[in-house]
Each structure stands twice: as structure tokens, then as C-alpha cells.
Amino acid sequence: MIHTPETEKEFKAQIKKSLEKDFMRKTLTNFSVAYRQSRSNAFANLDLEGMREDIACMKDAGIPNLTVLFDEFKKNAEAAGTIIHVAKDGDEANRIIAQIAKENGVKRIVKSKSMTAEETFLNDHLEKDGYEVVETDLGEWIIQMRHEGPSHMVMPAIHLSRYQVGELFSDVTAKKQDPEDIEGLVRVARKELRPTFIAADMGISGGNFAIADSGAIGLVTNEGNARLTTTLPRVHVALMGFDKLVPDVSAAMKILKILPRNATGQALTSYVTWIKGTNECAPGPEGKKIQHMIFLDNGRLALAKDPIFAEVLRCIRCGACANVCPIYRMVGGHTFGHVYIGAIGLILTTFFHGKEKARGIVKCCLNCQSCKGVCPSKIDLPFLIKNVYAKVQEEDGGKPLKTRLTSLLLKNRRLFHTTMKAAAKMQGPATDGPYVRHLPNFLMGDHNFRRLPAIADRSLRDDWKQVKPKVTNPTLKVALFGGCAGDFIYPEQGKAFAKLCEAYNVSVDYPMDQSCCGLPTMMMAQMDTAKDIAAQNVKAFTAGDYDYIVTLCASCGSHIKENFPKLLTKKGAVPADVKAMADKLIDFSSFMNDVVKVKSEDFMNLGRKVTYHYPCHLVRGLEVTEAPMALLEKAGVNYVESNESQVCCGFSGSFSVDFPMISKNMVAHKLDNAEATGATTLVTDCPGCVLQLRGGAEARGMNLTVKHMAEVLLEEKK
Amino acid sequence: MSQGDILQSMKEGSEKAQAVVAPATTLEEAIAYAVNLTVQEGGTTMAAPGMDDAARKALSAACGEKGITLLDSPLRAQMTKIHTAFTWADRGIADTGTLVLNSDSEEFRIATMLSETHVAVLPVDNIVPSMDALEGYMTEHFKKGPGYIAFVTGPSRTADIERILTIGVHGPKRLHILFLDGGEK
Structure with a gap:
């Protein structure tokens, strides 16, 4: 039986232990690195975006009609001799299966890999009832014998080394197995399991798809065990x-074309098995198979009606969201x-296994958007994670004090800005140049992997009158969205x-009624506050008739462009002023390169060696x-690409305070890669990333x- | 797509998935290939479900010459003994190098799942550019009632130990595809 922490404290203790597993x-x-390459090879010459869109549309059309599809499936499958069952939850599914075993005088059971059976803890149930159950997928067999759960949806034993498998197989065969001979280890499974089959x-x-208009199911596998099992x-x-x-079949093929490519970078798995009805089977009654299919609800049918969460039912279980997650890989x-x-x-987890099992993990998301970028059915995973976090907090009956205070502060712009001003004055003796000298107690210990910046003496808004560009007959009229870090920590940007x-x-305006974009409140799952703040900002920017709203903060930018419309949707529609703000929003680099169209001859071309960090919310949020790259080339710097330049730096606002042990490892990885380029300047497009990377480097x-692109361009400008 | 392009794509897709592709102009040539391969691999048995009487007779003679036993039905009684499965493939899907096997027959399933080596004869006229072209084929197949269709792309594989690709877990360790060009079936 697997154990999952039910408190944040226990979860953090487990994270620390996991971080010590060097092999894993x-x-x-x-x-993670190899996957990106193999995925991109697998989709070469294919319209990946079109394929993703197709899956999302096909699934969205089916989700409200699952029971209709079920009725059609049932009719067709029953006509071919299949017996169909519905289980309202995991326990019922397990009971039905045990009953089928009993009625048919079954003693020995073989299983091919099924996440749904993992979901119901089917093996535990059947074993308790006295059946011998053997998993036959190699990875599943390994973890079954180790009494573990799968650590990956597609590769359940990816956490184990050949030595661990070698030791296990030596025990199983009562004969020393050479762990370096992986082919030999695989042969052990072939030899041992064949008599079991x-x-x-x-x-x-399990089943990867159930085709309503024919009553057939499809199984997507590589080893051949599902064929033998069936x-x-x-x-x-x-x-x-x-x-x-x-x-x-057409819908099933849509899934089939994307699932193996997205899961493991294969054009197609070795086997795709399509089964309908009671096929020939000599030992069965009248030479026919006895076939039962169980459709598990366990919260799915309620989810299908949920206006926010229904989208999760689009999932085709490819596992890619883990493959690219910087936390998973750690x-x-x-x-x-x-x-x-x-x-x-x-x-x-929240919907299928309850909030107790979700409480620890649900806060642990960087919102780096990596998962969303590879999801084959375009599920907005980071947004849903924040919503599920909100749900868990609500069900737990209250929000932590820190969260409530932050929420209250950010909701009231005047109070927030006055507080920042007061903090700037009060921190005086505790600062050391641009950094904080001593960290407050709650930020000691795990947190000293980076130096934290001091709040600027004067904020950008304090000095805006002097800073505002003096132009006559401007070519463009834009507004600057400052963001908290840009306003109060790094006004120089x-x-x-x-x-x-x-x-x-x-010409540039700085509308004074603008406030925090609200992303931090969404990160803390304060969805109501996030909505309030979004509305305040829309109001602040609607008055001026701007050509563009520019931001130097990729995180604020992607939050405004993507989440404002989601948060402020009224009766299924996005209000015009919200849409206008989202449409006008542009990041600094795109604005300078694509709109202002700066030219190489504008710059000094000094050739300093730089590398670049792509902020998550620039590359995946705003898809820039x-x-x-064009700007760095025009500026004439000597650019050297870092390894994994698009992987998150580990900042993610309050995440780095909540999970410093993860944040610390991520920034170390980034800085190691930057160091390896030999560059003396690391450029990025987000003040949050500057904070993390500069603090870590210091x-x-x-x-x-570590500099923002705006500072570098100005320094290079003739 | 011309037939040449389709064949080329089928060949590339299959080889990428570690299958071996070879041409055959007649079924006799295909039989000789399968028998020789079995001998080379040190195998002594062959199962060939789905072959008609004439083909079975030719196969039996070719096996007899090389001391190979052509297994009789039912294969369920001989599941641990099958070295080579020699079968037709119903269709080919060029862009992924996939064989489509009509596996309704239990004999056919046992042979193609439990053998060490599978030699499949694929008539070149039955290769389609991509799986989209098979929607009708699949739908029709399942209209008849119970059915079992297998898409097979290369031999059985796993990467469950340290992500290292290893061929031959529970299914055939080797897959040979013979492109039969001559319109025979």
C-alpha cells in the first residue's frame, strides 16, 4: 500500500528525503532532457498544434455526453456478448471484479498495466479475497514485488536502478542475476511470467479507449503482455x-496518433490491440471468451458537469506533464x-482519492507552464492546480493567516503601496547595498541559497513624473504595467x-491606479482576491486610449493576457474592456523588436559575452x-546559449519561500548551466527571474x- | 503518394521500429525465407495459422526438408513450443511501419503472440499511407460482431529498466516483414 503525506509538514519532510536519492x-x-528531443523528433512534419486542438475539441464534445456514449457502447458491446457493469467508486469496481472471479471459479489472475486498477487498489482487494494476482508489465511486476505504487504513469519503475532490479530478480529466481545485463533481466520476466500467463x-x-459506435476497446502497449492477458x-x-x-474509430485514431508520440516519442507502440466481444477462446464456454467490462465513475460523471474542472477529463494518460515538470524530475x-x-x-488526486491525499502536494506547483505546453489535449493544468488548491483550502475550512493577510493587503492598493513605502524606510539598517543584510528569521536556514533584494528607496511610481519620456508627436502611445517587483524593487528596469x-x-503613461497583477494571490489560491485585483487593473488601464500595454514582467504579462479573461468571464463571455486589455498587452522584448522595430545600427556592438534565461511566462505563457534572440543579435552581443535555457529558475514568487529546498536546486542548475557558457552577463525578461538568479549568483x-533585457539594451544603445 | 513512396515509407517505419524488411515475389519465396530463417536461428518448429491448403502443403514440404516441425492445430496445446510464426498480414500502415493483423482466430493470436520470431507476409497492394485510411476497415470489421485486430509495429519491447530499450519481453523477439509483390493471395 502506498503512503502519501497528509500534512504540509510531512510532505516537506518527504521532499527532503527524495532530494537525497541521487540516482533517481x-x-x-x-x-527530462532526452524526452524533449524525442518528442520533437516524433512530431517532426506533423501539425502538432492542429492535432492537440482536435483532441481537445473531440474530448470536449464527448464530456457532456459521457452517459450517452456509454449507452451506445453498452448496446453494441452486449450485442457481441460482453457483460457491462458500472461502478460508482473504486470499492464497487473491486467488488464487481472479485464477484466475477468467484462466479467463474477463478484462482489465478494475470493483469496488464492499468492506471484505473491502480486508482481502485484492485490488487490489494483481490489478494485479500485470496486470489493470486500477477502484474505482467515489466515495470508493474517489479513494483508489485517491491510493494510500491507506480512512480510514473507510463514508466512505473523509472525510479529504480538496474542494481535494485538485479537484486530483486536474484531473489525471485533464487539465482544471482547480473545487473549490468539488462537484456538478461528482461529475459527473466519473459521466462518467469510465461507459465503464469x-x-x-x-x-x-485497462483500456485506452472505448469506442461507442462499435463496442470495441483499444489497448496501447509495447511489451505484448496485454495481448496475452486478453x-x-x-x-x-x-x-x-x-x-x-x-x-x-476516427476519434480513437486521433488519440492513437498523439499518445505514443507524446508519451515516449514513439510513432506508434509495438502493439495496439482492438477487441470487441466474446472472441474465440478454447477453454471458455462453447469455445468463447467470457468478457466483462467495468466502467468506473469515482467522481468522473460529476466532474463532467463542473464548469472549471470538466477539462481534466480530456486527459489521455500520456504522462508527459510529469516528463517536463521541474519538480517531478527532482x-x-x-x-x-x-x-x-x-x-x-x-x-x-483531489477528485478520485480525496483532499486528505491532496493536501500536501497541491500547493507544490511553480506555475511554470511546462506541463501545459506539452499536454496533448491542451488542459490548462497550472490554472486547474490553483483552483484545486483553492478547493482543498475551502474544504479544510479556512485559509492560513499568512495567506489571508497577503490577500487583504494586495486587495487594497493604497494600503499595499503605503506599506511598501513604509517598509522601504524601515529596512534601512538591515540593508547592505541593494540586498537585505540579515534575513528575517522565517527566511533563514533553507533560504540562504540566494541574497534577497532590498526594497528600493524610491519606487518607480514615486519618480514617474521625472522618468516619463519627454516626447512630442509620439509615434506610439503606450502604458507601462509595472508589476510589484518592477515598481518597488527594481525601478531601474x-x-x-x-x-x-x-x-x-x-510616449509612455504609468496609470497610478494600477496595482499588483494578482498572480501571487492566485498562486495562494485566493481566487476571489485575484478577480478583484484583475478588475481594478482593467479599470486603471481602460481610461487611456493606448496602442499597447507594455510590461517588463513576463509573469504579470501572461497573467493579464491569459488569466484575466478567465477570471473575469461573466456569463460565459469575456467583457470588452477585459479583452481589450488582454489584447493590448505585450512583453518588453516583443514590443521593442516587433513593434518599435529597433535596428542593429542603433547599438554599439561591443560583443560582450551573454547568455539568456527564458522566463517561463514569456516562453510558455506568452509564447514568445x-x-x-533577435534583440540580442541586433544589440551585437556575443550570445552563447545555456543548456536547458527554457527551464524554470525556481523563483515562482511564494513558491520559493514555501519550498526553498526545491527552489535552491533549481537555481543551482540554472547557474551551473550559465557558468558553463563562460558568459559574464545573464539576461532575462522578468524581474522575478532577475531576483532569483541575481540573488543566487551573489x-x-x-x-x-544578471540583468533585465531593458537594462542591457539601454547599455548597448548608441 | 505513389506506391513507390508508400513502400519506401513502410520500409523505413518498420526498420525504425527494429523490424527486418525483405522482398518476396511469390509465396514460395516467402516460405523459403521463413524456413531458412528458422534454421539459422536454430529453431525446430513453425506455426502457420491462416494459410490455405496449398500454402500449407508447400510449407510442410519446405519444413520437412530442413527438419522443422510444422505444428498442427490446436496450438494451445503447444504454446511453449512455437519458434516461428508464419502468417499473412492483412494491411500495412506506411507512415508508422505498422502491420494490421486480423486476429479473430485464436490460433492466429497464439502463434503471433507466443513465438520467438514472427515472419509476416504483406501483399504490397494492401499498404495504406496512414491509419486514417483504415477507419472504414476497422468499423466494418467490428460490425460483424466479436473481433480482434492487432496493430503491430516492430517486435515486442520495453524500456522499463533504466529507460534502456530492450527488445523481446512478452511477444516475439524478432519481426520480419516480407513485402509480397506479385498480387498473389
Whole structure:
């Protein structure tokens, strides 16, 4: 039986333990890097975006009609001899399957891999009832014998080394197995399991899709065990969630074309098995198979009606959201999830296994958008994770004091800005140049991996009158969205932007009623506050008739562009002023490169060696990748790309305060990669990333200057 | 897509998935290939469900010459003995190098799932550019009632131990595809 922490404290203790597993971390890191390449090769020459859109549309059309699809499936499958069951929860599914086993005089059961059976803890139930149950997928067999749960949806034993498997197989065969001979280890499974297949009375499989208009199911596998499981024993039971229903073969093929490519970078798995009805089976009654299919609800049908969460039923269980998650690769699936792991696991756990199992993990998301970028059915995973976090807090009956205070403060712009001003004055003796000298007690210990910046003496808004570009007959009229860090910590970045605009004859306003974008409140799952703040900001920017609203903060930018419309949707529609703000929003680099169209001859071309960090919310939130590269080229710097330049720096606002042990490892990884380029300047497009990277570089005493793109462009400007 | 392009794509897709592709102009040639391969691999048995009487007779003769036993039905009684499965493939999907096997027959399933080596004869006219072209085929197949169709792309594989690709877990360790060009079936 798997154990999942039910308190934040226990969860953090487990994270620390996971971070000590060097082999696993190295494996998952290598996998994460290799996966990106193999995925991109697998989709070469294919319209990936079109394929993703197709899956999302097909699934969205089916979700409100799952029971209709089910009725059609049932009719067609029953006509071919299949017996159909519905289980309202995991316990009922397990009882039904045990009953089928009993009625058919079954003793020995073989299973092929099924996440749904993991969800219901089917093996535990059947074993308690006295059945011999053997998992036959190699990875599942390994973890079954180790009494573990899967640490990845597609590769359940990815956390284990060949030595651990070698030791286990030596025990199983009572003969020393050479751990370096992986082919030999695989042969052990072939040899040991073959008699088990032959002796089994019942085979249990999952199903990757259930095709309504034919009553057939599809199984997507590589090893060939699902074929044997569904062929040799006289009874076949398939357990599937209602979400696996699709209307027809065409829909199943849409999934089939994307699932293996997105899961493992394969064009197609070795086997795709399509089964309908009671096929030939010599030991069965009249030479036919006994076939049962169980459709599991366990909260799915209620989810299908949920206006926010229905989207999670689009999931096709490819596991990609874990493959690219910077947290998963550090701590592994046994820590980062319950039965379902990774981003989708953070959400599904709450609905399938309850808030007790979700409480620890649900806060542990960087909002780096990596998962969302690879999800084959375009599920907005980070947004749903924040919503599920809110749900868990609500059900727990209250929000932590820190959260409530922050929420209250950010909701009231005047109070927030007065507080920042007071803090700037009060911190005087505790500062050391631009950094805080001594960290407050709650930020000691785990947190000293980076130096924290002091609040600026004068904020950007304090000095705006002097800073505002002096232009006549401007070519463009824009507003600057400052963001908290840009306003109160790094006003020099906004000032650099103003100077550049003056040089390019662009007028800039700084609407004084603007406030924090509200992303921090959403990160703390304060959805109501996030809505209030979003509305305040829309109001502040609607008055001026701006050509663009520019921000130097990629995080604020993507929050405004993507989340404002979601948060402020009224009766299913996005109000015009909200849409206008989202449409006008542009990040600094895109604005300078694509709108102002700066030219190489504007710059001095000094050739300093720089590298670049892509902020998560720039590259995945706003989907901007080319503009920063074009600007660096025009500025004439000597650019060297860092390894993993698009991976999160580990800041993510309050995340780095809540989970410093993870944040620390992430920034170390980034800085190691930056150092390896030999660059002396690290450029980025987000004040949050500047805070993390500059603070980390300073704590390490590195010879690396971290700057915002606006500062670098100004320095290079003729 | 011309037939040449389709064949090329089928070949590349199959080889990428570690299958071996070879041409055959007649079924006799395909039989000789399967028998020789079995001998080379040190195998002594062959199962060939789904072959018609004439093909079975030719196969039996070719096996007899090389001391290979052609297993009789029912294969369920000989599940641990099958070295080579020699079968037709119903369709080919070029862009992924996939074989489509009509596996309704239990004999056929046992042979293609439990053998060490699978040699499949694929008539070149039955290769389609991508799986989209098979929607009708699949739907029709399942209209008849119970059915079992297998898409097979390369031999059985796993990467469950340290993500290292290893061929031959529970299914055939080797897959040979013979492109039969001559319109024979």
C-alpha cells in the first residue's frame, strides 16, 4: 500500500528525503532532457498544434455526453456478448471484479498495466479475497514485488536502478542475476511470467479507449503482455474510467496518433490491440471468451458537469506533464503525487482519492507552464492546480493567516503601496547595498541559497513624473504595467524602458491606479482576491486610449493576457474592456523588436559575452521565443546559449519561500548551466527571474551579472 | 503518394521500429525465407495459422526438408513450443511501419503472440499511407460482431529498466516483414 503525506509538514519532510536519492534525480533529469528531443523528433512534419486542438475539441464534445456514449457502447458491446457493469467508486469496481472471479471459479489472475486498477487498489482487494494476482508489465511486476505504487504513469519503475532490479530478480529466481545485463533481466520476466500467463484463469486489462459506435476497446502497449492477458485466460475483465469513451474509430485514431508520440516519442507502440466481444477462446464456454467490462465513475460523471474542472477529463494518460515538470524530475513520482502523479495527479488526486491525499502536494506547483505546453489535449493544468488548491483550502475550512493577510493587503492598493513605502524606510539598517543584510528569521536556514533584494528607496511610481519620456508627436502611445517587483524593487528596469522609449519617440503613461497583477494571490489560491485585483487593473488601464500595454514582467504579462479573461468571464463571455486589455498587452522584448522595430545600427556592438534565461511566462505563457534572440543579435552581443535555457529558475514568487529546498536546486542548475557558457552577463525578461538568479549568483559569489533585457539594451544603445 | 513512396515509407517505419524488411515475389519465396530463417536461428518448429491448403502443403514440404516441425492445430496445446510464426498480414500502415493483423482466430493470436520470431507476409497492394485510411476497415470489421485486430509495429519491447530499450519481453523477439509483390493471395 502506498503512503502519501497528509500534512504540509510531512510532505516537506518527504521532499527532503527524495532530494537525497541521487540516482533517481539523475535518471529523471536525463529523461527530462532526452524526452524533449524525442518528442520533437516524433512530431517532426506533423501539425502538432492542429492535432492537440482536435483532441481537445473531440474530448470536449464527448464530456457532456459521457452517459450517452456509454449507452451506445453498452448496446453494441452486449450485442457481441460482453457483460457491462458500472461502478460508482473504486470499492464497487473491486467488488464487481472479485464477484466475477468467484462466479467463474477463478484462482489465478494475470493483469496488464492499468492506471484505473491502480486508482481502485484492485490488487490489494483481490489478494485479500485470496486470489493470486500477477502484474505482467515489466515495470508493474517489479513494483508489485517491491510493494510500491507506480512512480510514473507510463514508466512505473523509472525510479529504480538496474542494481535494485538485479537484486530483486536474484531473489525471485533464487539465482544471482547480473545487473549490468539488462537484456538478461528482461529475459527473466519473459521466462518467469510465461507459465503464469498459461496457467491464469482470468486476465484483467485497462483500456485506452472505448469506442461507442462499435463496442470495441483499444489497448496501447509495447511489451505484448496485454495481448496475452486478453487472449490466454478464459475470462477477460477490462476496467476503464468513463472518460475513456470516444464516439468512433476516427476519434480513437486521433488519440492513437498523439499518445505514443507524446508519451515516449514513439510513432506508434509495438502493439495496439482492438477487441470487441466474446472472441474465440478454447477453454471458455462453447469455445468463447467470457468478457466483462467495468466502467468506473469515482467522481468522473460529476466532474463532467463542473464548469472549471470538466477539462481534466480530456486527459489521455500520456504522462508527459510529469516528463517536463521541474519538480517531478527532482523528487520523483512517489513524492509528487498519490496514485496519479505529476500535474494531472495534483488535480485528479483531489477528485478520485480525496483532499486528505491532496493536501500536501497541491500547493507544490511553480506555475511554470511546462506541463501545459506539452499536454496533448491542451488542459490548462497550472490554472486547474490553483483552483484545486483553492478547493482543498475551502474544504479544510479556512485559509492560513499568512495567506489571508497577503490577500487583504494586495486587495487594497493604497494600503499595499503605503506599506511598501513604509517598509522601504524601515529596512534601512538591515540593508547592505541593494540586498537585505540579515534575513528575517522565517527566511533563514533553507533560504540562504540566494541574497534577497532590498526594497528600493524610491519606487518607480514615486519618480514617474521625472522618468516619463519627454516626447512630442509620439509615434506610439503606450502604458507601462509595472508589476510589484518592477515598481518597488527594481525601478531601474522601468526607467531603462522609459529612456529607450524617449529615444524611439514613444510616449509612455504609468496609470497610478494600477496595482499588483494578482498572480501571487492566485498562486495562494485566493481566487476571489485575484478577480478583484484583475478588475481594478482593467479599470486603471481602460481610461487611456493606448496602442499597447507594455510590461517588463513576463509573469504579470501572461497573467493579464491569459488569466484575466478567465477570471473575469461573466456569463460565459469575456467583457470588452477585459479583452481589450488582454489584447493590448505585450512583453518588453516583443514590443521593442516587433513593434518599435529597433535596428542593429542603433547599438554599439561591443560583443560582450551573454547568455539568456527564458522566463517561463514569456516562453510558455506568452509564447514568445524569437524576439529576445533577435534583440540580442541586433544589440551585437556575443550570445552563447545555456543548456536547458527554457527551464524554470525556481523563483515562482511564494513558491520559493514555501519550498526553498526545491527552489535552491533549481537555481543551482540554472547557474551551473550559465557558468558553463563562460558568459559574464545573464539576461532575462522578468524581474522575478532577475531576483532569483541575481540573488543566487551573489550568494555563490559568481562573476555573473544578471540583468533585465531593458537594462542591457539601454547599455548597448548608441 | 505513389506506391513507390508508400513502400519506401513502410520500409523505413518498420526498420525504425527494429523490424527486418525483405522482398518476396511469390509465396514460395516467402516460405523459403521463413524456413531458412528458422534454421539459422536454430529453431525446430513453425506455426502457420491462416494459410490455405496449398500454402500449407508447400510449407510442410519446405519444413520437412530442413527438419522443422510444422505444428498442427490446436496450438494451445503447444504454446511453449512455437519458434516461428508464419502468417499473412492483412494491411500495412506506411507512415508508422505498422502491420494490421486480423486476429479473430485464436490460433492466429497464439502463434503471433507466443513465438520467438514472427515472419509476416504483406501483399504490397494492401499498404495504406496512414491509419486514417483504415477507419472504414476497422468499423466494418467490428460490425460483424466479436473481433480482434492487432496493430503491430516492430517486435515486442520495453524500456522499463533504466529507460534502456530492450527488445523481446512478452511477444516475439524478432519481426520480419516480407513485402509480397506479385498480387498473389
